[in-house]
Amino acid sequence: MELNILIICYLIGSVTFIIGLKMLSHPESARRGNLIAAAGMAISILGTIFLYEEGGVKLGNYIWIFAALIIGTVLGTIAAKKVKMTAMPEMVSLFNGMGGACAALISIVEFDHLNHQIQSGGATDSGTLLIIFAGLIIGTISFAGSMIAWAKLNGRIKDFAFNGQHIMNLVIFAVIICLSAYLIISGDPAAGTLFYVVFVLSIIYGLFFVLPIGGADMPVVISLLNSFTGVAAAFGGFLYDNPVMLTGGILVGSAGTILTILMCKAMNRPLSNVLIGSFGGASSGAAS
Amino acid sequence: MFSWLSLHQEMIYIVILSVFLGIEVIGRVPSVLHTPLMSGANAIHGVVIIGAIIVMGKAESNNLLALTLGFLAVILGTLNVVGGFVVTDRMLEMFKKKK
Numbered sequence: 594m595e596l597n598i599l600i601i602c603y604l605i606g607s608v609t610f611i612i613g614l615k616m617l618s619h620p621e622s623a624r625r626g627n628l629i630a631a632a633g634m635a636i637s638i639l640g641t642i643f644l645y646e647e648g649g650v651k652l653g654n655y656i657w658i659f660a661a662l663i664i665g666t667v668l669g670t671i672a673a674k675k676v677k678m679t680a681m682p683e684m685v686s687l688f689n690g691m692g693g694a695c696a697a698l699i700s701i702v703e704f705d706h707l708n709h710q711i712q713s714g715g716a717t718d719s720g721t722l723l724i725i726f727a728g729l730i731i732g733t734i735s736f737a738g739s740m741i742a743w744a745k746l747n748g749r750i751k752d753f754a755f756n757g758q759h760i761m762n763l764v765i766f767a768v769i770i771c772l773s774a775y776l777i778i779s780g781d782p783a784a785g786t787l788f789y790v791v792f793v794l795s796i797i798y799g800l801f802f803v804l805p806i807g808g809a810d811m812p813v814v815i816s817l818l819n820s821f822t823g824v825a826a827a828f829g830g831f832l833y834d835n836p837v838m839l840t841g842g843i844l845v846g847s848a849g850t851i852l853t854i855l856m857c858k859a860m861n862r863p864l865s866n867v868l869i870g871s872f873g874g875a876s877s878g879a880a881s
Numbered sequence: 882m883f884s885w886l887s888l889h890q891e892m893i894y895i896v897i898l899s900v901f902l903g904i905e906v907i908g909r910v911p912s913v914l915h916t917p918l919m920s921g922a923n924a925i926h927g928v929v930i931i932g933a934i935i936v937m938g939k940a941e942s943n944n945l946l947a948l949t950l951g952f953l954a955v956i957l958g959t960l961n962v963v964g965g966f967v968v969t970d971r972m973l974e975m976f977k978k979k980k
Contacts, residue, residue, distance in 0.1 A: 606928070610925050610928075611902065611906060613921065613925065614903070614906045614907065614918075614921065614922065614925070615906045617910075617914070617917065617918050617921045617922075617969075618906065618907055618908075618909070618910035618911075618914060618918055619914075620911065620913070620914060620976065623914060623917060623918075623921075623973050623976070624970065624973040624974070624976075624977070626921070627917075627921050627924075627966060627969045627970055627973060628970070630921065630924065630925055630966070631924070631966040634924070634925070634927065634928065634962055634966070637928065637931060638930060638931060638934070638962075641931045641934050641935065642934060642938075645934075645935060645938070647935075647939065651938075652934070652935065652937075652938025652939065653938055653939075653940075654937055654938055654940060654942075654948070654951075655938075657937055657948065657951075657952055657955075658934055658937050658938060658955060660952075661937070661952050661953075661955035661956045661959065662955060662959050664956050664959070665955065665956045665957070665958070665959020665960045665962075665963060666959055666963045668956075668960060668964075669959060669960040669961075669962070669963035669964035669967065670963055670964070670967055672960075672964055673963070673964045673965075673967035673968045673971065674967065674971070676968070678971075678975060681916070681920070681968060681971075681972055682916065684964070684968050685916075685919060685920045685923050685965070685968060687964075688923055688924075688927075688960060688961050688964040688965045688968070689923050689926075689961070691957040691958070691960045691961045691964075692923070692926055692927055692929055692957070692958065692961035692965075694954075694957050695929050695930060695932075695933050695954045695955075695957040695958040695961060696929045696932070698933070698936075698950045698951070698953060698954035698957070699929070699932045699933055699936055699954055701950060702936050702940075702946065702947045702950050702951060702954075703936070705946055705947065706947075718885065719885070720884075720885025720886075720888075720889075721885075812915075812916065812919070815919065816915075816919045819919055819922055819923050819926065820922075822923075822926045822929070823922070823925075823926040825926075825929065826926045826927075826928055826929035826932075827896070829929050829931075829932035830892070830928075830932075831889065831892060832932065833931075833932055833935055834889075834892070835931060835932070835935075836892075836895065837928055837931065838928045838929065838931050838932060839892055839895055839896065839899070840895060840899050841925050841926060841928035842926055842928060842929070843895075843896050843899035843900060843903065844899050844902065844903045844906070844922075844925065845903070845922045845923075845925050845926040846900070846903065846926075847899065847900040847901070847902075847903030847904050848903035848904070848906060848907040848918075848922055849903075849919070849922050851903070851904050851907045851908075852907055852910070852915065852918060852919060852922070855907075855910065855912070855915065856912075856915050856919075859912045859915065
């Protein structure tokens with residue numbers, strides 16, 4: 594019975610996200626759309642806390658969960674209320690980074706679980722490993738990138754590019770992919786340490802991905818990272834067979850990607866130009 | 882790997898349909914709403930907090946790693962959700978005043 598209520602909670606959550614996004618894209622209904630999505634989110638979260646069970650076992654550690662929820666709510670509300678109107682985009686970037694970090698932390702904990710199983714001779718499930726790695730990599734890149742975007746909009750960090758940076762980025766990315774693919778397929782017992790290598794490389798990739806991009810292009814980058822976090826959340830949905838995480842994450846992932854392209858169109862520039870523009874910009878600037 | 886595919890068939894269908902749904906839903910957004918929409922979407926991907934709550938709730942009391950990281954993850958996720966929705970609301974509030 595309780596599980597059925599949870600299913601209904603998740604259904605409400607998914608539907609409100611869709612309706613909320615739809616209403617957010619029309620000026621007159623936008624504010625209500627935001628509130629509707631927020632209500633759906635609250636229902637899904639409360640449903641999870643009180644009704645979720647796995648193999649007949651309910652969730653524990655309520656004190657910890659509520660303490661964390663209260664800390665997050667208080668800090669989040671204060672930060673969001675106090676921020677100046679002009680500083681809104683950097684606030685969005687900061688919150689986006691938090692979401693990415695959250696997804697990455699989930700992957701780390703779940704990997705630790707799985708790693709214990711492997712060490713004690715249990716079978717590895719490459720599908721689950723794939724999801725964990727994907728969540729880790731995308732979430733971490735989104736976190737690191739968002740932090741840089743936030744600092745750039747703040748004016749704390751200047752544009753930073755050097756020759757061959759794009760090639761270095763590509764190499765790092767290739768190493769991340771190859772290493773993860775090897776770990777997923779082989780189920781190597783050394784995965785415990787190599788996993789953290791992937792984690793660190795993802796942070797580095799995220800930093801150098803955003804660093805060279807010009808400050809004026811930051812909104813586009815934030816939108817792109819936003820859709821990354823959405824995808825990371827969706828991988829979490831796969832991990833826990835959780836439909837609301839899946840639909841919410843994928844919706845943001847696809848809508849965010851389209852939004853990124855629309856924003857580029859509004860600026861009359863192709864996305865590729867924004868992402869590697871700094872390189873061309875720097876060299877053409879030097880030429881002129 | 883293939884057993885994983887057959888186990889998650891339904892979810893893969895949901896993913897495919899959601900991708901197209903996301904594209905359709907956003908389709909014709911006026912450019913003034915780009916930033917609020919980004920912010921709203923940002924709040925929605927905060928659903929990842931549900932995963933954090935599950936991690937936290939399942940953590941055994943002797944598993945310090947899961948407890949600390951889970952605790953941190955729930956805080957970060959809440960920041961994402963609450964902050965995201967409040968910031969979006971403030972942006973849209975500003976829109977109304979302009980009119």
